[in-house]
Amino acid sequence: MSLLIRGPVLSQADVLINDLGGDAETMLAAHGIDPSAIEDINRYIRYQDAGAVLGHAARELDAPDFGLRLGGKQGLETLGPLGVIMRNSETVGAAVERLCHFLRAMVPSDTAALTQSTGTSAFSYSVLLSNDFDRRQMLERAFGLAMRAYRVLIGPTFVPNRVTFEHQRYAPLATYHEVFGCQVDFRQERNAIHLSPVDLARVIDGRDYSALVLAEDYLKRLVPEPAFADHVREVTRRLLMVGGASLPQVARELSLHERTLERHLRAHGTTFEAILDDLRRAAAWELAATGMQASQIARAIGYSEQSSFSRACRRWFGESPRELLRRRRGQRPEEAPDARHHDP
Structure with missing residues (x-):
């Protein structure tokens, strides 16, 4: 299933691509996107194409922070009705809670949550894209935009x-510090912006209650199509990162019976085994460029036996783990697999 998103998700992408020495019109067209659509709230583009543009630009223009830069150039108007809701909520916390509630009506493939506890709060965000590098670019775009939004609602000095x-x-760590102005940690359990409860309690000045009601009424009428297979993929990816992504574990996470989960996936043209295999392949390819040993990679992607990883590696890439590690040495982790890939 192809998920659609409003064109302004790529607002300012053409400007940034051209500023970095690229050809925005050609790059957008390469992914089937009409350049005129990216500033039109009434136009739609495929979500995976939008992610592919960010990944393409990051690679071709040697700008690993492309998504982060793009988010920093966008504004609340990029969010359409969601931006209206945030700008006209009672407090910053209420604005974020409404964003989390209505997000799937506008962006069915993304999820957001606000968790609060004594002394701290966290705004977490997830993006569902099959290409890991494109997904990370889209995620960082969302975080760059979130920072713009917070500084509109809270104040320009918010950190x-x-x-x-x-x-x-x-990207260089200094790039992230420049955007966020605080400690930024990677390979953590979740993608999150951690805030003070004081910031969330801040009252939003100049709010228009009638605009808030109109925007909420509009979004309540939108019923998003659930991206079930993509949701299963995201849950499986998360569990794989912490060492366990079996069918029973994923089914339990989704509160489904295993047979029910398998039946729904078949209806979407895939299987749990295919999703897990694809995630393992992508992780193995990326980790092979990090200097990890084959045995470490095997464990990291859920293989208890080195021989199982060796067979999978030959099926995925047409070579042994040792040959893959030798070939990947010195390459960038996000570089896509080449023609040696063998489909199962």
Whole structure:
């Protein structure tokens, strides 16, 4: 299933691509996107194409922080009705809670949550894209935009307590510090902006209650199509990162019976085994460029036996783990697998 998103998710992407020496019109067209659509709230583009543009630009223009830069150039208007709701909520906390509640109506593939405890709060965000590098670019775009939004609602000097990302760092650490102004940690349990409860309690000045009601009524009428297979993929990816991604574990996480989960996936044209295999393949390819040993990679992606990883490696890439490690040495982790890939 192809998920759609409003064109302004790529607002300012053409400007940034051209500023970095690229050809925005050609790059957008390469992914089937009409350049005129990216500033039109009434136009739609495929979500995976939007992510592919960010990944393409990051690679071709040698700008690993492309998504982060893009988010920093966008504003609340990029969010359409969601931006109206945030700007006209009672407090910053109420604005974030409404964003989390209505997000799936506008962006079915993304999820957000606000968790609060004594002395700290965390705004967490997830992006569902099959290409890991594109997903990370889209996630960092969302975080760059979130910082713009917080500084509109709270004030231009706002700085979070901490920012965490699940993925590894690609851009220089100074780039992240420039955007967030605080400690930024990678390979953490969740993607989150950690805030003070005082910031969330801040009253939003100049709010328009009638605009808030109109925007909420509009979003309540939108019923998003659930991206079930993508949701299973995201849950499986998260569990794989912490060492366990079996069918029973994923089914339990989703509160489904295993047979029910398998039946739904078949209806979406895939299987749990295919999803897990694809995630393992992507992780093995990335980790092979980090200097990890084959045995460490095997354990990291859930293989208890080195021989099982060796067979999978030959099926995925047409070579042994040792050959893959030798070939990947010195390459960038996000580089896509080449033609040696063999489909199962």
